[in-house]
Amino acid sequence: MRKVEESVCVEAFGELLLREMSVSSLKIGLAGFGNVGAGVYKNIEKNQHLLRERTGKELVVSRIAVRDLTKARTVEMPADLVTTDLDELVQDPEIDLIVELIGGIDSAFDLVKASVENGKAVVTGNKALLAERGQELFAIAEEHGQPIFYEAAVAGGIPIIKTVQESLIGNHIQTMAGIINGTCNYILTRMTEAGLDYETALGEAQQLGYAEADPTLDVNGWDAAHKAIILASLSYGCWVPCDKIHVEGIENVHREDIAFAEKLGYTIKLLAIIQLHEETGAIEVRVQPSLIANNHILASVKGVFNAILVKGDVVGETLFYGSGAGQDPTSSSVIADIADATARLGSSQGSGFVTHGLYGSPAPIEDSVSKYYLRVEVEDRPGVLAQIAAVLGKLDVGILSLIQPEDHDEETAPIVLMLHYAAFGVVQEALECISKLDCVCESPVLLRVEDLG
Ligand code: HSE
Numbered sequence: 001m002r003k004v005e006e007s008v009c010v011e012a013f014g015e016l017l018l019r020e021m022s023v024s025s026l027k028i029g030l031a032g033f034g035n036v037g038a039g040v041y042k043n044i045e046k047n048q049h050l051l052r053e054r055t056g057k058e059l060v061v062s063r064i065a066v067r068d069l070t071k072a073r074t075v076e077m078p079a080d081l082v083t084t085d086l087d088e089l090v091q092d093p094e095i096d097l098i099v100e101l102i103g104g105i106d107s108a109f110d111l112v113k114a115s116v117e118n119g120k121a122v123v124t125g126n127k128a129l130l131a132e133r134g135q136e137l138f139a140i141a142e143e144h145g146q147p148i149f150y151e152a153a154v155a156g157g158i159p160i161i162k163t164v165q166e167s168l169i170g171n172h173i174q175t176m177a178g179i180i181n182g183t184c185n186y187i188l189t190r191m192t193e194a195g196l197d198y199e200t201a202l203g204e205a206q207q208l209g210y211a212e213a214d215p216t217l218d219v220n221g222w223d224a225a226h227k228a229i230i231l232a233s234l235s236y237g238c239w240v241p242c243d244k245i246h247v248e249g250i251e252n253v254h255r256e257d258i259a260f261a262e263k264l265g266y267t268i269k270l271l272a273i274i275q276l277h278e279e280t281g282a283i284e285v286r287v288q289p290s291l292i293a294n295n296h297i298l299a300s301v302k303g304v305f306n307a308i309l310v311k312g313d314v315v316g317e318t319l320f321y322g323s324g325a326g327q328d329p330t331s332s333s334v335i336a337d338i339a340d341a342t343a344r345l346g347s348s349q350g351s352g353f354v355t356h357g358l359y360g361s362p363a364p365i366e367d368s369v370s371k372y373y374l375r376v377e378v379e380d381r382p383g384v385l386a387q388i389a390a391v392l393g394k395l396d397v398g399i400l401s402l403i404q405p406e407d408h409d410e411e412t413a414p415i416v417l418m419l420h421y422a423a424f425g426v427v428q429e430a431l432e433c434i435s436k437l438d439c440v441c442e443s444p445v446l447l448r449v450e451d452l453g
Helices: 002-022 034-048 047-057 086-091 106-117 127-143 160-167 182-193 196-206 222-236 255-263 325-344 384-395 426-438
Strands: 024-031 057-065 097-100 120-122 172-181 266-276 282-292 305-312 316-323 369-378 399-403 412-421 446-450
Touching: 024 034, 024 086, 024 325, 034 047, 034 057, 034 325, 034 446, 047 057, 047 196, 047 325, 057 086, 057 325, 086 106, 097 106, 106 120, 106 127, 120 325, 127 222, 160 222, 160 305, 160 316, 182 196, 182 255, 182 305, 222 255, 222 266, 222 282, 255 266, 255 369, 255 412, 255 426, 255 446, 266 446, 282 399, 369 384, 369 399, 369 426, 384 412, 384 426, 412 426
Parallel strands: 024 057, 024 097, 097 120, 282 446
Antiparallel strands: 172 266, 172 305, 266 282, 305 316, 369 412, 369 446, 399 412
16 A cells, blocks of 8 residues: 555656656746836746646746836845846847836837847837837837737736737727726725815825826826727727827816716716727727716726726627736736747747728717716806807707706806717817807816716
């Protein structure tokens, strides 16, 4: 009996040894050891064994490039792996894959370009880089037969890129509606739930580390816009230029608009809308603070969470929800890309972006149609409402409903109008005329009302 046990033991050990010997490694050059870079290193170490079982490869971070060697780190870096020279990663013949997490556009572009030219696959989480220069980069990657993976570039830990590339490959994507900036969603949630003003909510988001020290790209809508460009380009097989989309941030969302929206049964969210105009093939891409019905599922996405509603012609509606930022969620997506790269190494299967001409060009924003919320602060005297209604009537914009609260200042009063479906260009024209009326005291506030079905 003992002999049998011993022989089973020896056999099992032999099998293990054989497996260990057959496991080859994937050598990674990690460029950037900030919040996400450190998370990638930490979590590869943490789940090394699981990753080896699942990919059949040992994932080895063999070089780390940082800008500043003296910077205090929350995750310890092995000193012998660290360099300040990005070129050392690119030129190292042992390195199979570069993970670009340095941020910015120009130096990141140079790094990714040099990497694919040197026969290395790339993983990046850089949304600005892809939105601004993705077309150039993927053409270079295609030419060199190297893939670029970018799951972490959109919505942090939510696997939306692979979903569109793989799971929804058999669909025409009809619509995407996304809450894809956690900082803005946090600010709007606090303004809604705690009645905070914009500045106070932003300060809170900064203190909690959600917003960057310079939160400009978050609050002006461009962080979400870069992500929307990537999603639209991926969905429609052509790069949507940054200057062909409409972007508004949340800086001008006021507490009173949130309160009025609530009275009317709506919640204000910063929404990225990507829509295919089926009759023309045109693609609409825009980012705007918008009213959505309180009972719509996206209205319940609160705090720093992200969610993306995707409607395909075959699948129907699908919804993806999760953490859109942060060290661990974002590094989860980077690691998924690294794991994908293990399967692709040595085989030339394209760049990771498929260009085709099945759809049209970006739709002009002026033609995009929705309902609207309009708040106009006016002098409190007879005839004022008639003047506003006359402007709207002349441009054939219908009024759906109207509120004017009794409890307002002595001199001025807000008029809140819900407008019927109309083209954005026409409503902009109306807004311009209304702003010029003598009775109007402040710039009017115009917000989209999204009918998400
Ligand atoms: N700053 C972004 C956000 C995450 O708040 O969602 C990175 O894009």
